[in-house]
Structures are given as C-alpha cells and as structure tokens.
Amino acid sequence: MNQPSKQASVIVIFGATGDLAKRKLFPSLYNLYCKGVLAEDFAVVGVARRQLSNEEFRSNVHDAVIHTACMDKDDKHEEFSSHFFYQPFDVTKKESYQDLKGLTESLDEQFDIPHNRIFYMAMAPEFFGTIALNLDSEGLLEGDGFNRLVIEKPFGHDFQSAQKLNDEIRQVFSEEEIYRIDHYLGKEMVQNIEAIRFANSLFEPLWNNRYISNIQITSSETVGVETRGGYYEKSGALRDMVQNHMLQMVSLLAMEPPGSLTTEEIRSEKVKVLRALRAVNKDEVNDYFVRGQYKQGEANGETLPGYREENNVDEESNTETFVAAKLMIDNFRWAGVPFYIRTGKRMPTKSTNILIEFKDMPMNLYKNESGKLGPNILEVHIQPEEGITLHLNVKDTGDMRKTTPIELNFNNKQKNNMNSPEAYERLLHDVMKGDATNFARWDEVALSWQFIDPISVAWANEKEQDFPNYSAGSMGPDAADKLLEKDNLHWWSSPKA
Numbered sequence: 001m002n003q004p005s006k007q008a009s010v011i012v013i014f015g016a017t018g019d020l021a022k023r024k025l026f027p028s029l030y031n032l033y034c035k036g037v038l039a040e041d042f043a044v045v046g047v048a049r050r051q052l053s054n055e056e057f058r059s060n061v062h063d064a065v066i067h068t069a070c071m072d073k074d075d076k077h078e079e080f081s082s083h084f085f086y087q088p089f090d091v092t093k094k095e096s097y098q099d100l101k102g103l104t105e106s107l108d109e110q111f112d113i114p115h116n117r118i119f120y121m122a123m124a125p126e127f128f129g130t131i132a133l134n135l136d137s138e139g140l141l142e143g144d145g146f147n148r149l150v151i152e153k154p155f156g157h158d159f160q161s162a163q164k165l166n167d168e169i170r171q172v173f174s175e176e177e178i179y180r181i182d183h184y185l186g187k188e189m190v191q192n193i194e195a196i197r198f199a200n201s202l203f204e205p206l207w208n209n210r211y212i213s214n215i216q217i218t219s220s221e222t223v224g225v226e227t228r229g230g231y232y233e234k235s236g237a238l239r240d241m242v243q244n245h246m247l248q249m250v251s252l253l254a255m256e257p258p259g260s261l262t263t264e265e266i267r268s269e270k271v272k273v274l275r276a277l278r279a280v281n282k283d284e285v286n287d288y289f290v291r292g293q294y295k296q297g298e299a300n301g302e303t304l305p306g307y308r309e310e311n312n313v314d315e316e317s318n319t320e321t322f323v324a325a326k327l328m329i330d331n332f333r334w335a336g337v338p339f340y341i342r343t344g345k346r347m348p349t350k351s352t353n354i355l356i357e358f359k360d361m362p363m364n365l366y367k368n369e370s371g372k373l374g375p376n377i378l379e380v381h382i383q384p385e386e387g388i389t390l391h392l393n394v395k396d397t398g399d400m401r402k403t404t405p406i407e408l409n410f411n412n413k414q415k416n417n418m419n420s421p422e423a424y425e426r427l428l429h430d431v432m433k434g435d436a437t438n439f440a441r442w443d444e445v446a447l448s449w450q451f452i453d454p455i456s457v458a459w460a461n462e463k464e465q466d467f468p469n470y471s472a473g474s475m476g477p478d479a480a481d482k483l484l485e486k487d488n489l490h491w492w493s494s495p496k497a
C-alpha cells in the first residue's frame with residue numbers, strides 16, 4: 001500500500017441524508033476524487049437519524065454524483081462510493097458517539113489513515129453544541145492527528161445566538177480548528193478580488209476615495225424561496241445574504257493590503273473593515289437600507305407567485321426577500337465613498353456582479369453622443385460569468401474630438417477550459433489542507449452580526465406597510481433606485497448579467 005498522505009482523513013458528515021450533502025458535498029468530494037486530491041486513503045462516514053445500510057447510503061451517494069463527470073478520465077462512481085459508510089445516529093445518545101468512534105477507528109486501519117478527523121455539520125445549528133460536547137466526552141477527538149470542525153451557515157440568528165453557539169463549540173474546538181463556511185469565499189472570482197487589487201500596480205494606487213466614486217455589488221437570484229419558506233421566514237434576505245456573503249465581498253474590496261497572504265493577516269485586514277463600517281442606528285435605517293418583498297409577477301412568459309403565496313410563508317409576512325443598502329466605511333481610504341449593495345430573490349437574472357465606478361475626469365475635453373464622458377468602470381463578474389470587464393473611453397474612429405466607450409474583457413472560464421472548480425469543492429479541499437483563509441473567523445462573524453442586528457430589530461418592530469412592493473421578475477422596489485438617486489448616482493446594469 002502507498003504511504004498515506006499527511007492530510008488523509010475520515011470525514012464525518014452529520015446530516016448526510018440531507019439536501020446539502022446530496023447537492024453540494026458528495027459532488028464536490030467526487031470532483032476532488034477525480035482530480036486525485038482524495039487518494040485511496042480517505043473514508044466518509046455519513047450519519048443521520050434514518051436507518052440505512054451502507055449499501056443504501058452508497059446508492060444515494062452514487063445517485064448524487066452520477067451526473068458529475070470526471071474530466072478526461074473514466075468515471076469512477078462505484079469506486080468512489082465504496083469509501084462511504086453510514087451509521088444511524090441520535091445526536092443526544094452517548095451510544096451513537098461510541099459506535100461512531102468504533103467505526104472511525106476501524107476505518108483508520110482499513111484505509112491506513114492517521115487519526116485525522118473532519119467533522120462536517122450539515123444539520124440544523126441547534127445540534128452543533130451538543131455534537132461538539134459529545135465528540136469530546138466520548139473520546140472521538142483523542143489521538144495524534146488533527147480534528148477539524150466545519151460549520152455551515154447560518155452561524156446564529158443574531159449576535160447573541162452566534163456568541164452562544166461559538167461559546168459552545170469553543171469549549172471543545174480551538175479557533176484554528178473551526179472552519180465557518182461562507183461559500184461565497186470559495187467562488188473563484190471572489191478569491192480573485194485580492195489578486196486583482198494587490199497584483200496590479202494599475203489598480204491599487206487608484207483604489208481609494210480620491211479616484212473611486214462608488215462601488216456597487218448586486219447579487220440577484222431568479223429563484224423564490226421554493227421549499228425553504230420555514231427557514232426563510234425567520235431569516236429574510238438581510239440575515240440570509242447580507243450578514244455573510246455581501247459583507248464578505250465588501251471586506252475583500254475595502255481591506256488594506258495584508259503584509260503577507262497568510263490566513264491571519266488576511267482575516268485581520270478584513271476585520272478592520274468591518275470595524276470601520278458606519279453603524280446604522282434604528283432611527284437612520286431608512287436613510288441607508290431599503291427592504292423589499294416580491295409579489296406575483298411574470299418572467300419569460302410564466303406567472304410567478306408572490307412570496308406570501310409560497311409554502312410555509314405567513315400570508316401577512318413581514319419578511320424581506322430583497323435588501324438594498326448604502327454602506328459607508330469610515331476610514332482614511334474610504335471616507336465619502338458609498339458601497340451600495342443589493343440582493344434579492346425573484347429578480348430577472350441569476351447573477352453576482354461587482355462594479356467599481358471611478359470618478360469623472362476633472363474636465364471633459366471630448367464630445368460624445370450624450371455630451372458626457374462615461375466613467376471608467378471595472379466590473380468583476382462573480383457568476384455566472386467569471387471574469388472582469390474594464391470600461392474605457394477611446395477615440396472615435398471618425399472624429400478625433402469624439403470618444404467612444406470600449407470594453408476590455410477577461411473570461412476566466414475560457415482561460416480555464418470551463419473547469420473552474422465549484423465553491424464547495426475549493427472549500428472542502430482547503431479544510432483538508434488545513435487552510436482557513438477562506439472561512440470566517442469568529443470576530444468577522446461577531447462584527448457583521450453587530451452591524452446587522454439594529455437593522456433587523458428596526459424591521460421586526462416596524463411592519464412594512466408597502467409589502468409586497470416589487471413584482472417577481474423585476475429588479476426590486478423603486479426605493480432601491482432612489483437610494484442612489486439621492487446621491488446623484490444610479491445602479492449600473494451589467495451587460496454580462
């Protein structure tokens with residue numbers, strides 16, 4: 001048998017019969033297997049309440065990856081599934097943990113794995129504390145190898161609940177052992193923000209309030225809440241998207257250059273941005289934030305239901321399915337530069353796009369169609385396109401005193417032959433390598449909740465009388481446009497969306 005790799009591990013998935021495991025985790029592990037990242041020395045133990053045999057579980061895994069192809073190689077679905085094992089599990093029962101300990105130790109021997117463990121919490125957060133304490137008390141963390149805990153979002157519902165959850169898991173796991181997933185941090189172009197900024201002398205000197213007018217981040221989804229009404233009613237777009245994904249993108253765009261690309265240096269710079277975010281108190285919420293809820297509408301000739309007609313949604317629901325906001329970062333670099341963000345469900349396109357609008361030239365020497373020189377804009381296309389577009393003005397071919405706008409485009413997928421890995425694949429690989437850079441540190445999570453909480457409290461206390469206020473299939477309520485019009489600006493719609 002080959003020497004086991006140092007990172008070889010037994011991966012335990014709590015909630016292995018659920019949606020996340022099926023749609024994201026198994027296909028990502030399969031891709032890693034195809035690429036040779038997972039060698040022969042790995043094993044996955046799935047646990048959940050229902051009674052399944054190993055064979056039944058493997059058949060579920062097989063079905064989940066059957067449409068995922070190994071690039072340029074023969075498919076290995078059977079071989080891959082043979083690394084999977086199942087154990088029926090009750091999170092509250094000691095015997096479940098003792099059985100799990102026995103199984104993981106026997107897999108160490110069978111697959112020649114050092115005592116390395118990755119515990120992936122793909123279950124409701126209310127169980128995380130209990131699981132962590134039992135893993136410790138039942139001896140599953142003993143041994144020479146590493147123990148890593150991967151925690152899914154939502155990490156709490158507000159600052160207080162996040163702190164309680166953090167305290168519970170920190171009784172057992174150190175901060176370095178905890179990997180708090182924010183899957184946006186696994187996206188190729190989100191990771192590219194740092195490279196675009198810090199590897200190009202063209203941009204970095206301009207990346208401040210002297211040259212940038214404003215930054216706009218739009219993350220729009222075409223889907224409604226589908227089967228997730230129960231969860232979403234308690235969450236809303238503010239907690240579901242803004243507290244985590246949107247603020248993470250803001251941090252990466254606004255942070256100072258780290259001294260080096262180490263995990264802690266990068267995360268510490270992001271934390272400084274969150275500390276400098278101007279707090280919005282309850283009386284100012286309407287100046288900085290807009291909320292929306294979709295009503296019935298149309299897209300591609302299809303009638304789409306309103307949010308209040310979805311399953312498990314209250315017919316008078318006050319939950320927002322759209323948020324737009326103006327964020328101010330009160331530090332030397334960003335004073336006076338608004339960061340506008342918007343995100344919502346049932347919008348016309350599935351797209352995430354960042355747009356950096358540079359300030360106008362001090363004087364316009366040129367004439368063009370509109371009489372106004374268009375601004376330089378750098379767009380970072382996060383999804384579905386992955387790339388950047390730089391909008392410039394060049395001389396019109398016919399008239400030397402006239403300009404015409406042009407675009408310089410880079411498409412990442414073309415460069416990578418369409419094989420850019422999925423976010424979960426990248427993040428799972430990072431966990432295996434022990435690289436926590438693209439995971440949220442506790443202080444990032446704490447600060448983002450502290451910023452969000454006054455807004456969610458204000459919205460919970462004051463029912464929005466205008467709800468529902470945007471049609472499914474539209475770009476959100478008019479108030480989101482007015483938020484920028486007040487500043488003599490407008491949302492740029494991306495040609496790549």
Ligand SMILES: NC(=O)C1=CN([C@@H]2O[C@H](COP(=O)(O)OP(=O)(O)OC[C@H]3O[C@@H](n4cnc5c(N)ncnc54)[C@H](OP(=O)(O)O)[C@@H]3O)[C@@H](O)[C@H]2O)C=CC1
Nearest residue numbers: 015016017018019020048049050091122123124152153154
């Ligand atoms: N689905 C997604 O795309 C995303 C999910 N998440 C988060 O991931 C977590 C899991 O989500 P998802 O997979 O969608 O949820 P599901 O409801 O589909 O799955 C939940 C899993 O937990 C198991 N489970 C529930 N109660 C217990 C219990 N008492 N003891 C043991 N196992 C239990 C269920 O299995 P059984 O019924 O057999 O016990 C099932 O395997 C949640 O925290 C969610 O917020 C985060 C981002 C995206």
Ligand SMILES: O=C1O[C@H](COP(=O)(O)O)[C@@H](O)[C@H](O)[C@H]1O
Nearest residue numbers: 153183219221240241245352383
């Ligand atoms: O975390 C979440 O993200 C998805 C959007 O993710 P994306 O990668 O498809 O952009 C969102 O639909 C979901 O509500 C939220 O929980």
